[in-house]
Amino acid sequence: MNNFLEKIKKEWFLVGMLIAIGLATLTPNLGRSDGVLHLGDITSIGVAIVFFLHGLGLSPQAIKAGVSNWRLHIFIQLATFAIYPLIWLIFGSTFLAYMPVALAFGFCYLFVLPSTISSSVAMTSVGKGNVPGAIFNASLSSILGVFITPLLIQLFMGFEGAELDLMASVFAIAKLLLLPMIAGQLLRPYLLEFSQKHKSIVNKIDKYVILLIVYSAFCDSVANGIWASFSISLLLTSIIICLVCLLFVVHLLQWSARCFGFQLADEVAAVFCGTKKTLATGVPMAKVIFGADPRLGMILLPIMLYHPIQIFYCAVLASRYAKLAETLHPEEKNKG
Template sequence: MRFISVIKKEWFLVGMVVAILLAMVIPNVGKSAGFLHLDVVTSAGIALIFFLHGLGLSPSAIKAGVSNWRLHLFVQTATFIAYPLLWVVFGDGLHLLMPSALAFGFCYLFVLPSTISSSVAMTSIAKGNVPGAIFNASLSSVLGVFITPFLIQVFMGLEGVEMDLMATIVSISTLLLLPMVIGQLLRPVLIHFIERHKTVVNKVDKVVILLIVFNAFSDSVAEGIWQGFSPTALFIAVALSFIILLVAAHGITWSASKCGFSREDEIAAVFCGTKKTLAAGVPMAKVIFGADPNLGMFLLPIMFYHPIQIFYCALLANRYASQAEKSHVQSVP
């Protein structure tokens, strides 16, 4: 009975493990365009998350998110300065550890913008500054359209990079801003219904994260990225991805505390500052690298990093949420 009680309490973490195991066993079910069409389902889930955020956010909260310039500067610095500096410092060492194409894949990983969906979802789960996360995630994606190709040119010497800025902005707006605006418009009508069913609503983002994990791992297994390379190269790539995430997550946490951020802002900084986007990274790579035969190697690090960051950040989000619940209970007389 105690075991069942623990599973019920930690159902989200248990679900993460189950999602990974299922992806290994039945990848064709969970992969994009697979039996469940999770690429479509998760896109709808992401839109639903932002719609619910739009319902839940008061206009004053949104204004606070936009005006928090210290948080925005911190997150964008972490994304587009601190991460690329890792390549400046360790790039030569990476070339010694692995083939050049795989090493440049880590270069590409470092210069990518942050994710939108999971950054906001994790911030929400952890009871952090959701308006700040929404603003920073979307700002990072827009800035990445300009900064990522520029840094690739600087580090890898590519020329003639062209990006469809308008299409990217439209895509981001459709994914993020439109559902949120609709939620804001319907807030006066639906806010009381949402508050009455808060218990169910609070589980929506966790369920969507579980589906994203299943989809991400299924895609990686179905595409065979776990094979085709030497076990040593795969181990080094996976280990480096995990080490990079640990260094980034704990370095940002430490830096945020030194900057005097509130707990809510620290959470937004951690989840927006550590994330790197796979959804935008793959199509962006096709534009930047074209028909380069090394494209698969360039994408391998972000393919590894993506599910690792979701899994580890889910653990962090769950820990932050538990701490918030304990603080709330202790503060209640």
């Protein structure tokens, strides 16, 4: 019994993921983004705190190193805006032949979306990866996606694109990411020593935020009827496709990163930034691109399914990367 409890304590993060999913199934309206707990706002605050702590912990030299790592930047952006769209180019006709057109287009939309910001950086942090590189590339992906996503949608699907408010997107990214990080940098001389003294708590905050994001994401999926609005076979098919695509790209990026001689920290950033697709930006962007199309719900189904799958799988993967990093660098062991 003691061994079991010790195992649970050691794997508390993964156990927490399973508990979050179970609670979301039972209490979807409680934890949805605009629900009683207002987790949409709370997780945004949590993300801001995580970025503040990143800014607090990163030296200016580390940030400069993250920006200058051009090989990593090209690798991640190609994964997001070339490898995923290539999946549609190869298999798009098959999707259109064997599933409703709107659902097939939903997968096309999923493949051309930019990466996430908050969870990509948080997962990279948990996995002991290159956080400065992740911050830069997740932000860059979101900005590029404002232009590239509508263009690819028009190219692949024939929809008329709509002008997106670039300044509003840049402002939202800055408010979510850059401002807390800059604040952390400015307060670094005053708070760094305090954070180092309490690093056992500070280094777990990003994990707590991820658990809240997982709970909220699954609550949103359940509350929006994603698991009940379509046939079981259609749902299973969609889930399998999402999972297969995620696993394929994850393993492709891991293999490619090692072939290109990336260090483990860069591989972690590449995997988490290169495989993520944003739900937070994807939903409002879809409303602009597709307008009042009555098929919008089905078009959004793939990203609604992919989002919790990617968070759960990448959280498991982040835990594995963290253990690998501790094996390679034993001095990191006491930071978690």
